[in-house]
Amino acid sequence: xxxxxxxxxLPEGTSTKVERPLGAYTRPRNPAGLVNWLTTVDHxxxxxxxxxxALFFLVIGGVAALLIRIQLAVPDSQFLSADAYNQIFTxxxxxxxxxVVMPVGAAFANYLLPLQVGARDVAFPRINAFSxxxxxxGGLMLNTSWFLxxxxxxxxxxxxxxxxxxYSPTPGIDFWNIGLLIVGIxxxxxxxxxxxxxxxxxxxxxxxMKVPVFTWMTLVTQFLLLLAIPVLxxxxxxxxxxxxxxxxxxNVEQGADPLLWQHLFWIFGHPEVYLMILPAFGIVSxxxxxxxxxxxxxxxxxxFSGIAIGFMGFGxxxxxxxxxxxxxxxxxxxxxxxMFIAVPTGVKILNWLxxxxxxxxxxxxxxxxxxxxxxxxxxGGLSGVSxxxxxxxxxxxxxxxxxxxFHYVLFGGAFFGFVAGMYFWWPKAFGYKLNDKIxxxxxxxxxxxxxxxxxxxxxxGLQGMPRRMHTYADAQGFNLWNAVSxxxxxxxxxxxxxxxxxxAVSYRNWRAAARPDVGPDPWDSRSLEWSIQSxxxxxxxxxxxxxxxxxxxxxxxxxxxxxxxxRQVHTGDEIAQPGNGEGVHLPAPSYWPIMLxxxxxxxxxxxxxxxxxxxxxxxxxxxxxxxWALEPADDLDIDDHHDHDHELETV
Amino acid sequence: xxxxxxLDNRPVANSYLATALDDHDDAHxxxxxxxxxxxxxxAMWLFLGSECLLFGALISTYLLSKARFVTEVVAGNPLVTSxxxxxxxxxFAESQSVEPMYDIPFTSASSFILLMSSLTMVLAHxxxxxxxxxxxxWLSATALLGSIFIAGQVYEFTAFYREGLTYTGNLFxxxxxxxxxxxxxxxxxxxxxxxxxxxxAFRGKLRSDRAETVExxxxxxxxxxxxxxxxxxxxxxxx
Numbered sequence: 001x002x003x004x005x006x007x008x009x010l011p012e013g014t015s016t017k018v019e020r021p022l023g024a025y026t027r028p029r030n031p032a033g034l035v036n037w038l039t040t041v042d043h044x045x046x047x048x049x050x051x052x053x054a055l056f057f058l059v060i061g062g063v064a065a066l067l068i069r070i071q072l073a074v075p076d077s078q079f080l081s082a083d084a085y086n087q088i089f090t091x092x093x094x095x096x097x098x099x100v101v102m103p104v105g106a107a108f109a110n111y112l113l114p115l116q117v118g119a120r121d122v123a124f125p126r127i128n129a130f131s132x133x134x135x136x137x138g139g140l141m142l143n144t145s146w147f148l149x150x151x152x153x154x155x156x157x158x159x160x161x162x163x164x165x166x167y168s169p170t171p172g173i174d175f176w177n178i179g180l181l182i183v184g185i186x187x188x189x190x191x192x193x194x195x196x197x198x199x200x201x202x203x204x205x206x207x208x209m210k211v212p213v214f215t216w217m218t219l220v221t222q223f224l225l226l227l228a229i230p231v232l233x234x235x236x237x238x239x240x241x242x243x244x245x246x247x248x249x250x251n252v253e254q255g256a257d258p259l260l261w262q263h264l265f266w267i268f269g270h271p272e273v274y275l276m277i278l279p280a281f282g283i284v285s286x287x288x289x290x291x292x293x294x295x296x297x298x299x300x301x302x303x304f305s306g307i308a309i310g311f312m313g314f315g316x317x318x319x320x321x322x323x324x325x326x327x328x329x330x331x332x333x334x335x336x337x338x339m340f341i342a343v344p345t346g347v348k349i350l351n352w353l354x355x356x357x358x359x360x361x362x363x364x365x366x367x368x369x370x371x372x373x374x375x376x377x378x379x380g381g382l383s384g385v386s387x388x389x390x391x392x393x394x395x396x397x398x399x400x401x402x403x404x405x406f407h408y409v410l411f412g413g414a415f416f417g418f419v420a421g422m423y424f425w426w427p428k429a430f431g432y433k434l435n436d437k438i439x440x441x442x443x444x445x446x447x448x449x450x451x452x453x454x455x456x457x458x459x460x461g462l463q464g465m466p467r468r469m470h471t472y473a474d475a476q477g478f479n480l481w482n483a484v485s486x487x488x489x490x491x492x493x494x495x496x497x498x499x500x501x502x503x504a505v506s507y508r509n510w511r512a513a514a515r516p517d518v519g520p521d522p523w524d525s526r527s528l529e530w531s532i533q534s535x536x537x538x539x540x541x542x543x544x545x546x547x548x549x550x551x552x553x554x555x556x557x558x559x560x561x562x563x564x565x566x567r568q569v570h571t572g573d574e575i576a577q578p579g580n581g582e583g584v585h586l587p588a589p590s591y592w593p594i595m596l597x598x599x600x601x602x603x604x605x606x607x608x609x610x611x612x613x614x615x616x617x618x619x620x621x622x623x624x625x626x627x628w629a630l631e632p633a634d635d636l637d638i639d640d641h642h643d644h645d646h647e648l649e650t651v
Numbered sequence: 652x653x654x655x656x657x658l659d660n661r662p663v664a665n666s667y668l669a670t671a672l673d674d675h676d677d678a679h680x681x682x683x684x685x686x687x688x689x690x691x692x693x694a695m696w697l698f699l700g701s702e703c704l705l706f707g708a709l710i711s712t713y714l715l716s717k718a719r720f721v722t723e724v725v726a727g728n729p730l731v732t733s734x735x736x737x738x739x740x741x742x743f744a745e746s747q748s749v750e751p752m753y754d755i756p757f758t759s760a761s762s763f764i765l766l767m768s769s770l771t772m773v774l775a776h777x778x779x780x781x782x783x784x785x786x787x788x789w790l791s792a793t794a795l796l797g798s799i800f801i802a803g804q805v806y807e808f809t810a811f812y813r814e815g816l817t818y819t820g821n822l823f824x825x826x827x828x829x830x831x832x833x834x835x836x837x838x839x840x841x842x843x844x845x846x847x848x849x850x851x852a853f854r855g856k857l858r859s860d861r862a863e864t865v866e867x868x869x870x871x872x873x874x875x876x877x878x879x880x881x882x883x884x885x886x887x888x889x890x
Contacts, residue, residue, distance in 0.1 A: 123690040192697045200684040200693055204672055226697060230705035238712060238829070247818060247825035249716065254822045255723030260715055264708060531667055543671035556665040575666040629847075 027588040027631055039589035041125035044536055046132045047111030048429065050103045051422075053136050057099035058496070060143060064092035066493055069453075073486035075474040085470035086153035087172060091146075093156030094176060097276065098183055099139040101410060104418045105279035106135070106187075109194055109218045111429060115529035115536065116215045118203025118545045123196040125587040126628065127189050133597030135186035141601040142179025145172050152176035155468060157269060158239075160250035160261035165243045171608050174243055177236040178604040184229045184236075185600070191225040194218065203528070206547040209303070212527040213296060216303050217282030220310040224275040227314070232268035235261060244607060262324055266317035274313040276410060277377070278306060280417025281348055284370040287424050288352055290525040291367040292359025295551060297351045305344035305351075312341040322390045323397050331390045338388035342381065349378055365439030369420035372447055376412025380405055383458070398468070401461025407454040419446070419499070426503075427518045431535040432510035438502045446495035452488025456481035521572025526554040532577050539581035590631060596624035695867050699874045702837075706878050709830050710885060716826035723822075752814055753887055754807070761803035762883050765838070768796035769876045772869045775848075782859040787852035790865075793872065794845040797838055804835050827886065834882055837875045844868045 028039045037045060067088050071080045080088065110132075114122055122128045145151045152172040154163045163173050198219045202211065211219075239261070241247040248254040250261055289296045296302060318326055318334040352374050361367065383405040387393040396402055419442075427433045465478050472478045510516070521530040528545055529536070531553045549555055559569050599620035606613030663669065684690060775789035808828070816824045848868060851857045857865065 123694065188701060192694045192701075195697055196690050196694045200686050200688065200690050202685040204683075206685075226701045227704050230701050231708045234705060234708035234712065241825070241829065245819065247829070248822045249712065249825055249829075251822070255719050256822050257715060257719050260712060264712070267708075541667075543668055545667045546670045546672055570663055570665050574663050577667050 027590055029588070031589060036589070038594055039129075039591055041121070041129045041587050041589055041593070042538065043110050043114050043122045043125065043128055044429070044538075046128050047107045047109075049132055050107035050110055050135075053132075053139070054100050054103040054107060055499075057095050057103070057139055057143075061092055061095035061100055062493060062496060064088045064095065066489060068092060069486040069489040071470060072472075072482050074483070075472050075476070075479055077471050080470060082470040083150075083153065086468070087146075087151035089468060090153050090155055090158075090172075090176075091143075091151040094142070094152065094180070095139075096410075097156060097272070098180055099135075099142070101276045101414050101418075102187065103135060103139075105218070105221060105276065105414075106131075106190060108214075108279055108283065108418070108421055108425075109222070110190075112425065112529060113194055113197055113215055113218060114201070115428075115532070115540060116212045116527050117198055117201060117206060118528050118541060118547065119197060119201040120540045120584070121587060122193050123201060124193045126590050126593050127193050129590065130593035130597055131186040131190035131193065133186075133594045134189075134600060135183050137597050137601045138179050138182030138186065141182065141604055142175055145175035145179070148175070157265050158261075159265075160239070160258040161252050161256075163239060163243075163261070164250055174240065174608045177240045177243070178607060179601075181233060181236050181240075182600055182604060184233055186597075187225045188229050191222040191229070194222045195226065198222075203545045203547050206552075209300065210547055210550045210552070212551075213285035213299065213302050213306075214279075214282035214527075217278045217285070217306050220306045221275045221278045224271040224278075224310055224313060228268045228271035228275070231264055232272075235264035235268065238264075240607070259321075259324060259326075262321050263317070266320045267314070269320065270317040271310075271313045273406075273409070274309055277414050277417075278309065280373060280414040280421075281306070283417045283421035283424070284352065284373050285348075286525070286527065287366050287370040287420050288355050290424075290523050291362040291364065291370075292356050293362075293524075294355055294359045295526075295554075297354035297357075298347075299550060301347055302351055305347040308344040309341065312337065312344070316341055319388060319393070322393045335388050335390055339385065342385040342388075345381055349374060349381075364423075364436050365434070365443055366420045366424040368440065368443045369416050369423065372443070373413055373417040373420065376408055376416060376447075376450070380408025380410075380412055384409060396461055398466055399461035400457040400465045400467060403467055404454045404457035404461060407457070411454070412450055416446070422499070424523070425529075427522045428529055428534050428536060430507075431515070432506060432518055433522060434502050435506045435509065438498065438505060442495060442498040442502055445491060445498060449488050449491030449493075449495045453485050453492050454488075456484045456488075460485075519573050520576035521553075524557070524572060526551040528553055530572060531556075531575070533579035537579040537581055539584040539586055542577045542580050542584070545577075590628070592624050592628040592631065596621060596628060599624055689863060691863065691867055692870075695870050699870065702874065702878075706833070706881070709833055710881065713826045713830045713886065716822045720821060720823040720826075752811060752816065754810075755887060757803070758807065758883065758887055761800050761807075762879060764796050764803070765800040765876055765879055768793045768800070769873050771796060772872050776862065776865045776869050779857060779862045779865045780859055786857055786865065787849060790845055790849045790852055790857075794842050794849060797842045797845065797872075801835060801838055801842070804831065830882060830886065834875070834878060837878070841868070841872050841875055844871070 028035065031039055037049065040046065067080065068085070071077050071085055110122070110128065114120065148171065150170045150172045152158065152175065153168055153170070154173060154176075158173060158176065161167065198211070198215055202208075238247070238249040242249050242251065248256055250256050250258055252258060285296055285302060316334060316337045318330055319338045322331055322334075356371075383401070387396065387402075387405070423434050423439055460478055460481050463477060463481075465472060465476070465482075472482075518534050520533050522534070523530070528547070531545060532541060545552070553572070553575075556575050557568055557570050557572055558566050561567050599617050602617035602620065603614055606617055684693075686693065771789050771792040775786050775793055778784075778786040778789055808831075811827075816827070818824055818828045845868060848857060848865060851861075
């Protein structure tokens with residue numbers, strides 16, 4: 001025994017390195033190409049993958065949107081059947097919300113949160129990889145429903161009892177349930193991870209009131225995810241047991257109350273709309289001060305209004321249910337709560353305007369998109385807050401007015417904010433700027449297309465055109481504005497594609513110019529991610545940045561002279577960290593997050609089609625879990641003196 | 652890009668290199684955290700916060716479903732009553748509740764056993780901190796008590812099923828089995844974690860440097876116990 005435990009010393013002069021018999025548990029070492037991306041635990045690569053996956057799903061959701069608009073372009077259209085139309089609008093909403101807007105927010109959060117708080121990675125890098133892969137596989141699984149019996153067809157909120165097996169016998173809603181349950185696991189693990197990162201891994205000196213607004217808004221977002229996702233999980237588990245195993249939660253014949261679904265769904269669903277918009281609010285709160293060359297107006301108000309939105313977001317859900325017969329007292333209470341939640345949102349808009357006011361504005365593409373968010377979101381916010389009046393809401397519910405409203409807040413708000421952020425942080429992620437001329441064409445195409453598409457829908461809604469009807473009659477008077485809306489949607493589609501066009505052109509120009517260095521701080525901006533080289537070095541920070549105040553990086557560049565005037569004392573390039581990562585220890589890549597994530601959709605297919613599939617899924621899951629738990633915490637070659645048995649502590 | 656070596660040697664006055672803290676711990680990926688709480692512990696608390704909402708939604712569903720079931724049955728809704736076994740209708744009509752089916756002394760005993768497992772869990776953590784070699788005993792005891800509770804739940808489910816309360820039969824059955832089943836699944840997950848710890852303890856790998864691992868499993872275990880206190884009160888004790 002002793003010989004096995006204590007190997008004899010090797011003869012003098014030979015290498016003392018012993019091959020460790022870890023077999024399958026050895027972590028991948030410096031993998032190249034595709035394997036690098038599949039096994040990475042680097043928060044920056046995971047952020048980029050989130051963005052890329054969201055772009056892929058955006059194409060699916062966008063094609064669905066254009067199909068809807070083609071169908072509605074002319075009255076009595078036979079382009080799509082009513083059934084196909086139901087599937088397409090349901091999947092359009094589901095894909096856009098869960099697989100585009102939320103993951104784009106996750107992409108920015110993953111890439112930027114560790115950088116903005118001065119950390120080398122997120123708290124749990126492997127869980128981070130798992131969060132991405134399970135979102136991606138869950139999203140793919142949801143979209144395989146197109147080929148396996150048809151997509152979900154009950155609208156993105158799938159009201160009971162319409163979502164029951166009696167009214168929707170195809171497996172579409174089962175895919176919707178289980179696909180989103182799987183995506184939800186990723187959101188939940190991601191939120192735990194990112195909250196821990198922000199709360200616990202801030203740079204020395206960075207108290208919570210010195211954290212950039214984007215990080216603050218994303219923190220609130222992650223709390224909303226943490227507390228809202230489990231409610232959706234419960235709703236979907238209940239519905240799944242109803243549909244797959246014959247339970248009775250939404251079975252009206254057994255005395256069930258179908259309103260339960262609406263309550264559960266909207267207790268999740270209303271925080272959901274805020275968790276889609278808050279990251280975009282955070283993005284423009286970074287973009288506007290940079291290009292107005294002023295600090296954000298009222299930083300504490302920005303922070304606390306975000307927190308207030310987060311809190312109140314859980315108390316307004318029933319304003320989605322004013323027509324469901326919830327009683328006058330509830331209607332009054334939720335009317336008031338809904339009016340109140342407009343206040344912190346208004347505070348934010350006021351603060352952006354006050355930041356712009358008197359600033360030296362640079363109207364480049366990120367700034368234009370940020371201003372677009374402020375204006376378009378305000379329109380959507382005004383049409384939204386007017387719905388706190390139950391009488392008004394009753395008039396507009398289920399008409400195109402609502403469709404117009406939430407596209408103004410989600411497309412004109414969240415999506416424009418994301419595009420602003422993309423233009424803003426592109427040089428940080430990839431080392432070159434996106435072309436500003438194409439960017440401006442992109443901007444105007446999108447803004448014009450957007451307003452042409454969704455502006456007329458306000459009028460259609462007020463005229464009484466119902467949502468979710470696959471066609472309308474010639475004599476109803478909806479022809480003109482539907483034609484305009486369809487025309488606009490194609491401009492908008494072209495505008496969205498220009499993201500790809502601009503990325504391709506800018507990349508080619510950059511390569512043709514022999515990859516000029518964009519410098520660490522191309523916009524002369526304020527937060528810590530600009531104090532390191534572009535593209536971000538793999539180890540992020542050479543040394544932990546010590547932070548003494550809000551916008552610390554900016555204050556290191558600009559200081560007041562004896563006359564009290566602000567002067568630039570250093571350029572960003574001078575004081576940026578040089579990107580020398582010697583001696584920095586990074587977490588090693590791992591095979592197991594992707595393996596574990598891959599096993600769970602198989603389980604889902606098993607639940608829908610054949611319970612026997614659960615067996616291989618569970619075997620794969622156990623293999624992956626044990627691999628995860630037993631693989632050494634880090635690659636042995638990198639750091640040999642570490643304790644290798646930290647497996648449980650470093651999940 | 653600026654010359655790396657030059658910057659390393661003569662940092663500009665305001666650069667981050669010039670103001671960096673000389674903190675040896677940080678250079679090694681460090682254990683310094685902003686809140687002074689380890690990442691794992693913070694993450695566990697956050698996860699438990701999320702679990703509160705999960706059980707909150709399940710308990711609300713149960714309360715609503717039970718109330719709806721009782722009112723619909725008492726109202727004699729023919730659609731509901733036609734799908735129920737006759738004895739159950741009788742019981743409901745008499746009591747307007749489901750208590751007659753419950754074996755309160757039995758469930759109280761199994762609840763007591765589950766609560767005692769929280770005590771052994773605390774002792775297991777204490778033994779790990781003190782590194783006195785007793786943690787394998789207390790961890791095994793915790794796992795065993797948890798298993799007894801699960802065995803009791805399996806017995807109870809079987810008994811109810813024989814009395815005619817099935818998962819698909821009516822609204823109350825669906826709600827009851829889903830809520831208590833979800834809790835049972837959580838306990839089972841906790842037992843699996845405890846068994847992993849027991850295995851580690853017997854391999855001699857659960858020394859005081861791993862006390863936090865035991866503490867984390869303990870946090871989860873206590874949470875599951877507290878949830879049971881709620882479920883026991885709401886499902887079994889409140890009429």
